[in-house]
Amino acid sequence: MCLRGGTYFLSQPLRLTGNESGTAERPVLISSAPGETARLVAGQPIPASAWTAIANPAEQARLPEAARDRVLQADLKSLGITDYGQLQRRGTYTEPDASQLHLELFQDGEALTLARYPNRHPREGWIQVQGFPEGLKGKKFQIKGDRLERWNVDDAWVYGSWSNTWSDDTIKVASIDANEKTITLTEAPLPYGFSEDEGKPFGRFFVFNLLEELDQPGEWYLDRATGILYVYPKPSPQPPEFIISMLENAVVFEPGAHHISLQNVVIEASRGTAVRLEGHHLSLAGCVVRNAGGKGVVTTGENITLLSNDIYHTAAGGIMLDGNREKGKLYQPSHNLAQNNRIHDVNRWERYYRPAVDLEASGGQLIHNLIYNHPHMAVAFGGSDHQMAWNEIHHVVIETEDAGAFYRGRSWVNRGHAIRNNYIHHIGRYFNPVQAAEDADTGIVYGPFTQDEFGDIGIYFDDRDAGTTVVGNVIHGGTVGVWVGGGHDQKIIGNILIKATRAALRIDTRGLINTYCTLENYQTPDCNDELYRKTMEHNPLQPPLATKYPELAKKLRENRDMRSPLDNQAVHNLAVNTENIDFRLIPSQQPLVDENNDFKRQNNPQISIEIDSDDPRAIVSAIPKELLRRTQVPEQFWEQVGLQEDAYRDKSGNLKLTLPAS
Template identity: 30%
Template sequence: MYFIFFMACPHLVYSQGEIQINPLIRMFYVSNMGNDQWTGSLPAPNSRGDDGPFATLEHARDVIRRLRQISPDNQFTVLVRGGVYRLNETLTFGPEDSGTESNPLIIRAYDKEKPILSGSRPVTNFVTHNGKIFRADLKGTSVEPYVFRQLFAGGKRQTLARFPNYDTRDPIGSGFLYVADSIGGDSKTKFKYSTGSVHSWAEPSNAEIVIYPGPNYWNNIIPIAGIERDQKIITLAGNTSYSIATGDRYFIQNLLEELDSPGEWYFDRMGKILYYWPADDRSLGTVTIPVLKSILEIKGKKYGNKYYGATSYIRIEGFTFEGCESSVIVINGAKKIVIAGSSIYNAGRHGIEIQDGFKNSAVGNDIYDVGGVGIKVTGGDQKTLTPGNNRAENNYIHHVGVFDKNSRGIECRGVGNVIAHNLISSTPRIGILFDGNDHLIEYNHVCHVNQETQDSGAIYSGARDWTKRGNIVRFNYIHDSGGYGRNSAQEPWQSPFYTWGIYLDDWSSGTEVYGNIIADTTRGAIFIHGGRDNIVENNIIIDGGTSGQMVYSAWRPDSPTAQKFLPLMFSKVQEIGYTKYPLLSTITDMATGAKMSGNRFVRNIIYYKDKKAPLYGIYNDIDLETTVSDHNVMYHEELPLLVPFMKVPANLQWSVWQDKGFDQHSIIADPLLTDPINGDYTLFPDSPALKIGIKPIPFEKIGLYKDPMRASEPIKK
C-alpha cells in the first residue's frame, strides 16, 4: 500500500470584489532513478531513499486518471528527467486522460534534460561468427518473439545485407543493378537480369527485390519467388506498381551471403540468429532492435470504424522518440493535442500521424530517418466543409522515406488544415502534398526534395476532383526541386530531372498560389496540369526550368486517364452541392469541365537565364479565351521571350502572344532584385515590379522561427 501526494499550488484571483482560488496545479516527476511505489512528488530520491519520482510514465498516467475522477478541474503536469526509457508497450492515452482548455494535461521534459522514449531493446549476447561478422542467438532472450526489419547501432540505422552494397558516397546513383530486359513488355512480376547480377545463394527464397519500376515514381519491396538461372529471369512473389522496363534499377537484400561490409546485418527468422558486421569498434555494444509498433498513441473512443468521445487537451513536449516498427506517434479521433519540441527518428513508417481530429498540432519537432512520411495530417469534414484546423508548424523534416520512396515531408488531407513555417529537405519525393479543401500552406522552406523519383513537385496536389478547391499556397520559399530519372531506357539516369516547384497535377483546381519565391527548379516553377480556376499571383520565379517558367498542360479528353476520371469528377460536382465555390456552377456538363479554363497568371516576376527555355510552356488545348496573363515583369537578359505554343519563329512569339490579348500590361525589365545569386529576393525601392502593383514578399518570415518549443536551435535556412 502506498499514498499519493502532490504539489499543490493555489492561485488567488480577484474577480468583482471576491477572492477566487484557481484549480490546483498537481506536479509529478518521472525518473530512471524513481520507483512506482513512491509518491512521484519529488524530482529526485530523497536522502532516506523512501520517496521520490515515479519510475514510469505509465504509472504517472494511471495515478492522474484516478485523481482526475476526484478533481477533474485540476492542472496535472508530469516532468520527466533525462535518460533512456525503454517502453514495454506503446504509451497510450484515451478520453479518460483528457485535460481541459484551461488546464491541459502536460507531459514535458524536466528543465533542459533530454528524456528518450524508446521502442527498441538492446541485443548484447554477440559472439564471433566469422572474421568481422558477429552473431547473437535471440532464442530465450527478451527479444525472441519479435520479427524486425530494422537494426540500429549507436542510434543510427544499419543496412540490411544487400547486393550491390550501399554506397555512402552516392546512395542515389550507385549501388544498383539494372533490368536487362522486360518480359513481354508489360510484366509486373518477371524480368531478365544481366550476367553477374545473381550469385549462388543458398536460400534465395529469403531474398527481396527493392525495385523502382517503370516511370520511377516510387519503389516496391517484394520477395523473390524464384530464379531461372538458365533463362536469367527473376520472378517476384507480387506485382510491382508499374510494368517493369528495361533499365529499371533495383537491388537485392536480406541474404546472409551478402553480409560483406561494415554496418550490414541479417536476421535468420527461423533460427532466431542475428548476424552483424559492426560499423566501427563501438557499434557492437550499442545494437538495438525495435520491438514496439508505435511509441505513443493518443486516441478517442472507437465505435466500429469511427472515433467518438475525443481525447483532448494533452501536451507532450521536449522528448526524443526513437525506435519502432511503424509510426512513432499516432493521434486519432482527438482534439487539442500538441506534440512539441521533440526529436523523432528511427521508425519503420511515419513520424507523426494526425488522423480524423480537430485542432491538433505538431510544432517545433525535428523528424528524420523514418521509413515513410514525416508528418501526416488528416482532419475536417468534406461533406460540410468543416475545417479540421490541425497544424504542422515550425518542424524540421529531412531524410524521410527510408523504405517508401513515395513519401513526402508533410502530407495534408481533409479540410482546413494548416502547414506553416516548416523546413523540409532531402526527401525521396514530394516536399508537401495537399489534398482536399481550404488548406493553408504558408511560410514553408522546401528545398532539395524529389531526390530519388521524378514527375513530382516540391509542393504538390493531384486532386482528380474539381470540388477539391479553396486551398492557398502562399509565402513559401522553394528551390532546387531535384528529380531523378531518365528520358528512355537507352539514356543514362540523371539529376535533376522532370520536377516542378509548385505542381497542381491532375485537374487540381481553385487554388491560390500567392507570394511564393521559386528558384532553380527543373522543368518549371509552376505547373497547372488540367486544372481550372487557379490564381497564380505575386510570385517571384528565378530560373524556373526547361519546359517553361510557367507551364500549362491540358489532359486530352480521349486519354485513358481522362476517360477514367472525368465521369467520376462530373458526378461528384453534381452530387456534392457545395455553395461556397461559385465557379463550380460553371461546370454544367463533362465536356465543359474537361476544358482547362479560368486560370490566371498575374503580377508575377520572372527572371531567368536559360537561352532555350520558354517563358510559358503551353501543351495541348487550353482555353485561351478564359486564361488571363497580365501585369507581369519578365527579364530574360535581353534574350527573346519564347512562347513555342504560338508556332511562329522565336523572334515573333512574344508579339504574337500579346496580339492574342495576353500580357498587354506586362513589362520586360530587370526587376531589380537585391541579390538573387545569394538568395536575397527583396526588391530595390525603384524596382519596376513595385510600380506595376507587385507587393513585397515577407521573406524574413519564411521557414523556421526561434521558439522555446523548437527541438533544436539554430538551423540555417
C-alpha cells in the same frame, strides 16, 4: 507531469486516453524535467554481452571473405525475442499491414541497412534491368554480371522502379537462374508490370535481405528461422548501443484524448508510425521523432498542433495531418496545425508518394516548416481549404520525375487551398550532386532516374486539378516553376520563378484527350471523362459543395467544356534566368488561347529578366524595386520564411532539447 531524463524502453505504447485528459482551462502537460531529456524507445536493447563472433562455419562461409572476421551475431531467441514481423510488399500502390511490419536494427540512434546489393554507400547503386524473357506482363527479368551465383534467395526481396520514374514496388524473389542471369518474382510489378523506353528495357532495382551481401559497416541481416541477428558494426568511439524496433507505435493519443500536450521528449524505434494523435485539442511540441518504420506523426482529429518538432529518418513519410472524416464533417475545418517543424530524410523504405507532409481532410495549416532531402514530393494535399505558408523546402524531387515540391492531382472538388510566400529551392535532378553513370560489366547504374518530359517541378497541379491560389512564392530550380496540368480556377499571382530549365510557368490542355461531357450525357457512353464522373459523385450542385464552391457548380450548370483549362489566372509573375513562361497545348504544342483564362498578356504581361547570379537570395536582392513591388514577395521575405525562434528553438533553428547519450 515530469519525465526524468534517461532512456525508457517501452513494453507497450505510451497511451493517453480520456482518463488522462485535461480541460481548456487546465490542460495536461507531459514533459521532460527541466534541463533533462526523456527518451521513449519502442524497441529493445541488445546487450553487449549478447554479441559474439559467428559460431557456424557454414554461415561464416556465406559472408564475403573481407567481412567474416568483422561481423557479429546475437541469438534473439535466447533474449526472449521471437516476434520479428514480416517483410512485406510495400510501395506506391501497396500499403503494408502496419501491425506486421518487420523489425529494424539501430546503432547509436541511426538505422542500419538491411544487407543489399548494390550497396547504398558511398554511392547508392541500382541494377539496371536488361530484358524480359516472359514479356512485359511477366514476373521474370534478366540482369548483367555473375552476382546471382552467390545468392541464397530463401527470403530475398527486390525494391525498385519497374515501369516509370514515379512509382516503386517491393516484391519477394521466387527464384533465380544464375546460368540464364534471370530473377523470377512472386508477383508482377505494380502498376503496369515491366516496361521499355525507346525500345530498351526500363527499370532499376536493388536486392536485399541477403546474408551473402553483408559486406560493409552499417549493414545487418536476420535469419528468421534460427533467430540469429548478424551485424557489421559501424566504427564507434565508444561501446555501441544496438536497439531493435518492437512496437508498432511508440505514443498513441486515443480518440477520447483531449487537452493534452507532450513536450520535449525523444521518440524513436517504432516499427510503424511513431506517434498517433486521434483526439482533439492535442499537441506535440519540441520533440524529436526519429527512426520509425512507418510515418513520423499521424493526426486524426481536430485542433491538433505539431509545433517545433524534429522529424527524421522515418521509413514512409513524415507527417500526415489528417482531420475529421465523419459524414457531414469532411468539409468543416479541422484547425490542425503543423508549424516550425524540421522534417527531412523520411523515406527509408517507401520513397515515392510518401510525402514529408500530407495534408488531408479540411482546414489544415502548414506554416514556417523546413523540409529537405526527399526523393519525391515534399508536400501533398487532398481535402480542402489548406493553408501552406512561409515554409522553406529544398533538395526535393531529387530522384524522380513527374512530381513537385508541392503536389496535387485529379480533383475538382478538393479545392480552396493557398500556397503563399514559401521558399522552394534546389529542386530536382539538376541540383543532385550524384551524376548519372553505368558500369558496363555489372549493369549497376548510379544517379538520377530520367524518362519523360515532365521532370521535377516546384508546384505541380497534375491531371486537371483545380482551385488553388499560389501567391508570392520564391521558386528556384526544377524543370518548371509552376505547372497547371489543364485544370481550372488556379490563381498564379506575383511569384518569383528562378532558373527553371524549361519554363517558369506552364499551363496545358491535357484534358482534350477526353470527350466533351455535360450534365445530360455524363452517365452515357458519350462521356469518357472519368474526372467529370468522379466529380458528379460528390453532388457538386447541392450543398455543402455548391454553397462552398459556387464557381464549380456554375461551370457544370452552364455545361462549359471542362476538358479545357478554365478561369485560371497568371499575373504579376517574374521569371529570372529562365527563357520563357509557356502557355501551350499538349500534345500539339500550339499556343493556349486566352479567352477562357486571365493571363493578361497585353495589360499585365509576365516579365522575364536576367541577373548574373545563381544564389536565390542574391537574385531577389538584385531585382529592381519597381519589379519586386509588382510581385507578392515582401521585402522582409528572408526574415519571415522558414524556421523561427520560439520557446523550443534557438535563433539558428536548432531545438533547445538535448539528445541524451546512448
